[in-house]
Amino acid sequence: MDIHLTSLLRFILSSSTILLLFLSCCWYKIEAHGEEMIEVEVNSFLPETTCMSSQKGSDYYRNKLQLVDKHGPCSPLGKKNLSIEEILLEDQLRVRSIHSMIGKQFSPRDYKAKIPTKAGYSLKTGNFIVNIGLGTPKKYFWVSIDTGSSLTWIRCQPCSNCSAPTFNPSKSSSYSSISCTSPDCSQLGSNKYNSPQCTNCMYQIHYADTDFSIGNFGREKLTLTSSDVVPSFQFGCGLRNSLGDSTSGLLGLGPKQVSLVSQTAAKFGKVFSYCFPRSASSTGYLAFGNQTGATSSGVKYTQMRALSRLPDNYFVLLMGISVNGQRLNISSSAFTDPGTIIDSGSLVTHLPRSAYNILRAAFQRAMSNYPSAPPTRTLDTCYNLSRNRTVNVPAITLHFEGGTDIQLDPFSGVLFKISAVQYCLAFAPNRDLVDQTIIGNLQQRTYEVIYDVPRGRLGFRAVGVNC
Incomplete structure (x- = not known):
């Protein structure tokens, strides 16, 4: 019995040694060819249900805007119960909107039949938001950031179809309108709304399918951080908005003259950056100029x-x-x-x-x-x-x-x-x-x-x- 057990142990040890040598050889080949996999724990992919505070301290973010995933636990907009699949469909609509602007080879209305939509979908505005101040006295609004749009716009009163917080220009001492004949109005280009009885400049912006925002184009004091204030920022004051979204508008970071990046060129030198958090349960930042x-x-x-x-x-x-x-x-x-x-x-x-x-x-x-x-x-x-x-x-x-x-x-x-x-x-x-x-x-x-x-x-x- 002992002889058989000893032989069995020798066989197991010998087989294990051969197996280890084989695995070591194969692993060596993988490293030699640069084919390195990244081993991670599966539970690391699980989303956190609570918002994780930053580990870098408040001073680090003092001159930066905090970036928040509007679908995550850090969002101030409340739960909308969008599933991951619905968020992906929302993303597909944005991509198709971009494609439609390039090719004009299909009708944007066609994808209403291809992708089911529901009230609350944001077809263009992206999923990261920042909190900006507008007006005098200052009111704060959560808006989406978008490097694919140049025009900044906010839902304004009197507003048609607005569920999110709105800005009231009549209550702000620093708001001013822009005339239709002003060069500032002309820079809107295709986003200029041509009204037959135009007195004040108006804008229009259309997204995928039938979504749009139309309103007045004016000037207002914009507060990004406590030390970064733009006194006469040009933006759209949305009166008619069909985008079913819980944000108050959009912060345009595109390259055109009407964008925030171009309007603040003297202050920030047309340099900005963002850092998206890995998880929706943490926050990132949007920075300008020397804060990047x-x-x-x-x-x-x-x-x-x-x-x-x-x-x-x-x-x-x-x-x-x-x-x-x-x-x-x-x-x-x-x-x-x-x-x-x-x-x-x-x-x-x-x-x-x-x-x-x-x-x-x-x-x-x-x-x-x-x-x-x-x-x-x-x-x-x-x-x-x-x-x-x-x-x-x-x-x-x-x-x-x-x-x-x-x-x-x-x-x-x-x-x-x-x-x-x-x-x-x-x-x-x-x-x-x-x-x-x-x-x-x-x-x-x-x-x-x-x-x-x-x-x-x-x-x-x-x-x-x-x-």
Whole structure:
């Protein structure tokens, strides 16, 4: 009996040694080829139900605007009970709105039939909000930030179809109207509302399907922080608004003359940045001028470009994508025409179908040890990780023009948690005739993204988990 037991133990030990040597050999090969997976705990993807306070202290944010996910526990707007699937559908509407402005190859009304909408959907305004002060005496309003829009507008009284807090210009001593013949009115361009009996300048802005905002274009004192006040800020005072959203308006950060960025050029030098929190249960920031990390060490810059068909957006050039250190065989032409939009309001990154198919295939090979899960209407590559304590997430790196390489955060930029049994690749293929690449805010998290407009460059500064 002892002889048999001894022989058995020798066999087990010998087999274990061979197995360990085999695993060590394979792991060595993976490291040698740069194919390093990122092991993370599955429960790290679980959302927090309470708002986590910043660990950097109030002084750090004194000259920055706090950024809040309007769907998360830090939001002051109250729960709207939008599911993750509904948020993704909302995101798809924004992407299709952008595509419609580029191609004009399909009717925006067509996607009402393709994507079910419900009251409360925000079709254009994005999912991060800041609190700004307006008027004298000052009133505070939560507004969405948007790098894909230049015009700032606020819901105003008397307001048609307004459920969110509204601004009353008649109660402010610092509000003034702008005449129809003023050069300031002319700079609205296509957003100028041509009224037959025009006395005061009016604006109009239309989004996907039938949503719009129309109102007066005027001047008012805008308070960003206690030390950053814009005395005669030009903005839209929305009287007719069809966007069913709980925010009071939109802060336009686009590149056109009417944007906040251009109007504050003398003060901030057309430089701004934001840091999106990794989780909806924490907060980020929006900063201007010398409050950004533009001059910090470790910033990786790539060139910014312009596209005449989309003058409200900022463009960069995505050159390629790597998975686990291996550059994917994607033609560079897939991204060069018509360029790559870097967008604050889109959630997931949308790629041309040809590029997405190659990325998905590489991702599926790397995730072959995990059981698949049903797709969503937007994300088609999903896995059931409910029985796993940890998961090896493939490392994905985006390669931009000028040698700027950005490795994505595994918790937000690579895998996106839909439910306890559904974790999906946080990329989507374009489903329209326009093959526009759009970098969403999931892929921008754990970085401060710096817009240096005068120098024509976009920077990424790694900040880690907390902004």
